[in-house]
Amino acid sequence: MTSVVDRFREVAEQLTPAEHQLIKQILASPRDVALGTASDLAQSIGVHEATASRLAKKLGYPNYAGFRAAIQEDFIVRTDPAARVRNTLRQGTEAGPLSDLIQQEVEALARLDQYVDDQSLLTAAQTLVAARRVFIFARGNAQALAVLMERRLRRMGRAVTQLGGDGRDIAEQGLGLGSGDALLGFAFRRQPTHYAPLFEHARKAGATTLVISGTVGPSLRPAADHLLFAPRAGGQDAFQTLTVPMAICNALVLAMAKIDPRVSLENLEKLGQLIEAFE
Amino acid sequence: MTSVVDRFREVAEQLTPAEHQLIKQILASPRDVALGTASDLAQSIGVHEATASRLAKKLGYPNYAGFRAAIQEDFIVRTDPAARVRNTLRQGTEAGPLSDLIQQEVEALARLDQYVDDQSLLTAAQTLVAARRVFIFARGNAQALAVLMERRLRRMGRAVTQLGGDGRDIAEQGLGLGSGDALLGFAFRRQPTHYAPLFEHARKAGATTLVISGTVGPSLRPAADHLLFAPRAGGQDAFQTLTVPMAICNALVLAMAKIDPRVSLENLEKLGQLIEAFE
DNA sequence: AGTATGTTGCAAATTAACTTGCATTGAGGT
DNA sequence: ACCTCAATGCAAGTTAATTTGCAACATACT
Numbered sequence: 121m122t123s124v125v126d127r128f129r130e131v132a133e134q135l136t137p138a139e140h141q142l143i144k145q146i147l148a149s150p151r152d153v154a155l156g157t158a159s160d161l162a163q164s165i166g167v168h169e170a171t172a173s174r175l176a177k178k179l180g181y182p183n184y185a186g187f188r189a190a191i192q193e194d195f196i197v198r199t200d201p202a203a204r205v206r207n208t209l210r211q212g213t214e215a216g217p218l219s220d221l222i223q224q225e226v227e228a229l230a231r232l233d234q235y236v237d238d239q240s241l242l243t244a245a246q247t248l249v250a251a252r253r254v255f256i257f258a259r260g261n262a263q264a265l266a267v268l269m270e271r272r273l274r275r276m277g278r279a280v281t282q283l284g285g286d287g288r289d290i291a292e293q294g295l296g297l298g299s300g301d302a303l304l305g306f307a308f309r310r311q312p313t314h315y316a317p318l319f320e321h322a323r324k325a326g327a328t329t330l331v332i333s334g335t336v337g338p339s340l341r342p343a344a345d346h347l348l349f350a351p352r353a354g355g356q357d358a359f360q361t362l363t364v365p366m367a368i369c370n371a372l373v374l375a376m377a378k379i380d381p382r383v384s385l386e387n388l389e390k391l392g393q394l395i396e397a398f399e
Numbered sequence: 400m401t402s403v404v405d406r407f408r409e410v411a412e413q414l415t416p417a418e419h420q421l422i423k424q425i426l427a428s429p430r431d432v433a434l435g436t437a438s439d440l441a442q443s444i445g446v447h448e449a450t451a452s453r454l455a456k457k458l459g460y461p462n463y464a465g466f467r468a469a470i471q472e473d474f475i476v477r478t479d480p481a482a483r484v485r486n487t488l489r490q491g492t493e494a495g496p497l498s499d500l501i502q503q504e505v506e507a508l509a510r511l512d513q514y515v516d517d518q519s520l521l522t523a524a525q526t527l528v529a530a531r532r533v534f535i536f537a538r539g540n541a542q543a544l545a546v547l548m549e550r551r552l553r554r555m556g557r558a559v560t561q562l563g564g565d566g567r568d569i570a571e572q573g574l575g576l577g578s579g580d581a582l583l584g585f586a587f588r589r590q591p592t593h594y595a596p597l598f599e600h601a602r603k604a605g606a607t608t609l610v611i612s613g614t615v616g617p618s619l620r621p622a623a624d625h626l627l628f629a630p631r632a633g634g635q636d637a638f639q640t641l642t643v644p645m646a647i648c649n650a651l652v653l654a655m656a657k658i659d660p661r662v663s664l665e666n667l668e669k670l671g672q673l674i675e676a677f678e
Numbered sequence: 679a680g681t682a683t684g685t686t687g688c689a690a691a692t693t694a695a696c697t698t699g700c701a702t703t704g705a706g707g708t
Numbered sequence: 709a710c711c712t713c714a715a716t717g718c719a720a721g722t723t724a725a726t727t728t729g730c731a732a733c734a735t736a737c738t
Contacts, residue, residue, distance in 0.1 A: 136686085437697095447717050
């Protein structure tokens with residue numbers, strides 16, 4: 121039984137722009153889509169309902185109703201009524217901003233396993249473990265994650281290069297990419313400038329590419345060899361945090377530590393403490 | 400806005416046997432009813448679909464669609480994080496590394512509000528809002544958070560300086576600290592080298608100090624003027640993530656946006672998107 | 679420029695879902 | 709036993725949702 125998200129991934133290559141938008145919208149507010157009609161979905165992003173209907177078929181469902189049923193199955197949680205009532209009552213106690221934030225983060229984290237599974241994580245980790253050198257590409261807020269990953273990878277004995285600066289800088293630094301290297305990219309709200317040429321180059325140079333991203337993930341062109349994506353906490357136009365993608369990063373590091381014979385998790389942390397004590 | 404259950408109660412007296420059965424069924428499996436059609440519901444207990452349609456009217460809804468929408472609103476939880484995690488973990492035979500990680504993070508986040516409250520957050524935010532310049536001090540993995548905060552504060556129009564490099568560098572950069580400035584520090588496993596002299600200097604220079612930290616927080620010497628701390632996910636000697644402190648950072652930024660008249664949250668994000676589109 | 683290919687909106691056709699008038703049934707009252 | 713009336717099913721009618729052929733448009737490739 122293939123999950124909806126899996127199907128998105130499978131056909132991501134063959135999707136049209138309008139279909140990408142649709143999927144993005146579904147990922148962004150699955151509940152509303154699961155409860156609404158094809159027209160609702162189409163209208164919410166301003167395409168024709170026919171396009172929604174066609175997307176359902178393209179994804180392998182017999183019709184839109186079947187597609188919606190699958191979305192419901194995957195995204196609408198089954199809860200026993202008793203637990204639900206308890207939950208609702210608990211929320212009622214005048215939350216406060218911090219609790220709201222925490223709640224959002226927790227919700228987003230809880231949904232993470234809808235989008236990323238252990239297998240794809242493992243595959244991605246293998247890529248990084250096998251890589252001779254790792255190049256990291258991140259813009260905007262994602263740079264915080266780039267810094268994090270750079271440190272962690274360094275500590276595991278990887279040669280790491282951050283690709284930064286303007287287009288020319290990135291181009292120059294990216295020239296080093298070759299077969300046996302890996303390119304790790306981050307992308308959130310939209311496809312970053314310089315993404316396309318950089319990943320194009322990586323592909324031609326024979327480097328493996330890996331992207332960690334938010335809902336844009338599936339619409340990135342060219343697609344990376346490995347994609348790990350999940351929607352972030354907070355609404356589309358609201359304050360969005362890096363909690364979810366950071367969890368992906370952490371999981372990735374854990375997976376690497378597990379399969380890389382050179383480092384055990386304990387050593388990793390001991391070494392980390394040692395380094396921090398001296399630096 | 401009356402809830403569905405309330406309406407059941409109100410009209411309970413005037414209901415026919417078939418209608419009673421229907422309501423019983425709705426209460427027994429609200430999810431299925433909320434996602435299904437009038438016929439589905441009717442068939443599930445062996446009455447005619449027309450009866451379901453009539454029940455909706457009797458309960459005061461304009462039609463069955465309106466009735467179902469109300470059921471969805473009341474019973475399909477917008478978000479059900481805790482249950483979701485529990486579910487995932489329960490059903491999985493040997494949950495898998497990703498779920499383990501997620502669960503740890505969620506638990507740690509859930510505990511966060513035992514350590515940090517809205518009031519101290521607000522006070523800390525005021526400090527940063529009022530500061531002329533903000534200096535950031537972070538070592539090790541915390542640098543990822545420093546990068547994050549630097550970007551966010553910059554975007555809010557603050558003058559920000561990262562204190563990096565070796566002892567001498569930090570000393571030189573820290574000399575700029577004066578009255579009206581704020582020093583934001585991060586500390587996790589232990590008190591960082593250079594922490595003591597730097598914060599000592601800040602105090603003498605009349606700068607306000609703020610520390611975001613893990614469990615070491617309370618044992619830092621000298622103590623900062625404001626301390627926000629909470630234990631991180633994972634055991635003491637295990638792999639520890641930055642999720643919890645990052646949540647504190649995010650909450651802090653949110654609090655700042657709320658009290659700083661110069662920035663609204665929306666503007667902040669809009670601006671952010673704009674910047675990212677151009678950079 | 680011209681052509682082939684693919685994408686999307688439009689609108690008509692189809693299908694599913696829901697509503698309602700009418701007929702049947704059965705319970706309670708005369 | 710007969711009548712009345714509410715409850716329910718039936719089926720035709722109505723409305724909403726979905727599908728699909730077609731044309732317009734865009735794009736990439738001669």
